Amino acid sequence: MPSNAEEALKFLKDNKIEWVDLQFTDLPGRLQHVTIPASDFDENSFKEGFGKLDGSSIRGFTMIYESDMILQPIPQTMSIIPWMNGVARVLTKVYWGGGKGRFERDPRFIAEEAERTQEEQGYTSFFGPELEFFIFDRVDLDVALPQSGTGYKIYARESPWHDNGGFMIRYKEGYYPAPPIDQLMDIRVEAVDTLTKYFGFIIEATHHEVATAGQGEIDFRFSTLADTADKVQTLKYVLKNVAAKHNMVATFMPKPMYGDNGTGMHTHFSLWTKDTKKNLMYDPNDEYAEISQTGRYAIGGILTHARALSAIVSPTVNSYRRLVPGFEAPVYTAWSKSNRSAIIRVPSYYRGMEKAKRIEYRAPDPSTNPYLAFSAILMAALDGVNKKIDPGDPVDENIYHLTPDKRKELGIRELPRSLDEALDELESDNEFLKPVFNSSMLNVYVDLKRDEAKTLQMYPHPMELYYYMDS
Ligand code: GLN
Numbered sequence: 001m002p003s004n005a006e007e008a009l010k011f012l013k014d015n016k017i018e019w020v021d022l023q024f025t026d027l028p029g030r031l032q033h034v035t036i037p038a039s040d041f042d043e044n045s046f047k048e049g050f051g052k053l054d055g056s057s058i059r060g061f062t063m064i065y066e067s068d069m070i071l072q073p074i075p076q077t078m079s080i081i082p083w084m085n086g087v088a089r090v091l092t093k094v095y096w097g098g099g100k101g102r103f104e105r106d107p108r109f110i111a112e113e114a115e116r117t118q119e120e121q122g123y124t125s126f127f128g129p130e131l132e133f134f135i136f137d138r139v140d141l142d143v144a145l146p147q148s149g150t151g152y153k154i155y156a157r158e159s160p161w162h163d164n165g166g167f168m169i170r171y172k173e174g175y176y177p178a179p180p181i182d183q184l185m186d187i188r189v190e191a192v193d194t195l196t197k198y199f200g201f202i203i204e205a206t207h208h209e210v211a212t213a214g215q216g217e218i219d220f221r222f223s224t225l226a227d228t229a230d231k232v233q234t235l236k237y238v239l240k241n242v243a244a245k246h247n248m249v250a251t252f253m254p255k256p257m258y259g260d261n262g263t264g265m266h267t268h269f270s271l272w273t274k275d276t277k278k279n280l281m282y283d284p285n286d287e288y289a290e291i292s293q294t295g296r297y298a299i300g301g302i303l304t305h306a307r308a309l310s311a312i313v314s315p316t317v318n319s320y321r322r323l324v325p326g327f328e329a330p331v332y333t334a335w336s337k338s339n340r341s342a343i344i345r346v347p348s349y350y351r352g353m354e355k356a357k358r359i360e361y362r363a364p365d366p367s368t369n370p371y372l373a374f375s376a377i378l379m380a381a382l383d384g385v386n387k388k389i390d391p392g393d394p395v396d397e398n399i400y401h402l403t404p405d406k407r408k409e410l411g412i413r414e415l416p417r418s419l420d421e422a423l424d425e426l427e428s429d430n431e432f433l434k435p436v437f438n439s440s441m442l443n444v445y446v447d448l449k450r451d452e453a454k455t456l457q458m459y460p461h462p463m464e465l466y467y468y469m470d471s
Pocket residue numbers: 132209210261262263264265322327328329330362
């Protein structure tokens with residue numbers, strides 16, 4: 001992939017590109033695009049950008065009366081789209097039209113602000129998300145009209161009723177039986193291969209996940225904040241398109257099925273000195289998990305703000321169907337070494353490896369906007385470090401099984417149970433975000449999410465008919 005504007009221009013020529021897809025992310029986190037002729041690109045394009053965006057129809061962007069916006073391509077993100085001929089894509093930064101500067105609700109702008117803020121304080125951070133997802137054959141929805149109900153049926157290649165040659169994954173035993181039991185290896189491998197060959201990814205692993213039918217995971221090498229968020233958007237884009245090519249659907253919604261594991265985006269995080277010479281999370285003399293005092297403060301910051309962070313890292317109505325006991329998703333604000341019921345884990349696969357020392361924050365799910373999620377995680381961690389917030393002792397018991405009294409004694413709080421509750425928390429606890437999240441962005445975000453919660457709250461769910469038809 002190109003490393004600057006000049007190389008990007010050459011890249012377009014060398015690959016005989018005729019069309020370029022300009023991509024950016026809306027406030028809720030969905031990738032958006034507009035396609036322009038490659039012949040429009042010249043030396044100035046990467047500075048001046050393209051006036052091609054009507055922001056008035058993008059969620060969280062502008063009002064109808066001030067909608068002309070500019071998309072400025074980021075040369076390092078240019079790659080060919082291998083499932084099309086002569087087409088490249090490039091991620092962009094969003095500007096107001098009329099020379100009014102950077103658009104303050106562009107999620108990537110928030111991520112760049114977060115990077116600038118940490119640098120001013122002498123830090124660099126690294127993020128490594130584990131992307132989980134489901135791949136289904138088909139989902140039949142019946143939600144087109146408000147009057148028509150809200151039914152859905154999911155068809156999965158790995159379901160017991162599918163013609164799958166006699167092999168069937170036993171309930172919650174999808175993690176890790178080899179094919180032919182795992183029937184989605186072909187699609188996962190095609191996706192990681194595409195990401196590696198065309199989109200500059202270093203893949204660490206891909207595997208089936210615990211849920212019975214259709215769940216998988218892709219893990220890629222950790223990187224800096226904005227770059228990692230770009231990669232999350234790219235990975236989702238590529239997997240969805242590879243699945244679509246096979247007439248399947250990939251979904252990153254947190255809990256598509258009742259009674260089985262949901263979909264998380266565990267996020268590994270480490271704080272380093274600005275010159276990246278020293279991992280500040282690492283202390284070889286710490287008996288418990290080689291985690292430093294700074295690392296403990298970072299954990300303290302995230303635990304303290306965990307309830308408010310939920311509104312950003314678990315940002316959909318559906319997220320709260322995942323955050324329940326029994327499915328390896330976190331419910332309580334505690335930290336530990338290898339306890340998967342805690343919200344923060346300090347992975348301890350290796351000893352004596354400075355580079356690998358990080359914390360794993362398990363609350364996020366991939367319905368989040370990764371630019372906002374990573375920025376908010378960083379700000380919570382820095383707040384902990386700056387204020388020396390003590391996270392308390394680690395909890396190595398199964399927290400799902402502790403009595404409420406015991407949890408209280410240990411200072412363990414519950415995560416919000418709904419999007420509305422999380423938004424209440426965000427509205428009362430957001431000072432720590434303020435250096436990076438401008439109030440225009442926060443206000444519009446909360447309004448959008450309140451609307452989403454309210455709309456869904458007004459829909460009767462099919463299960464309600466099952467429970468209450470006999471009323
Ligand atoms: N799917 C689980 C979650 O929702 C995680 C399971 C795992 O990674 N082992 O967080």
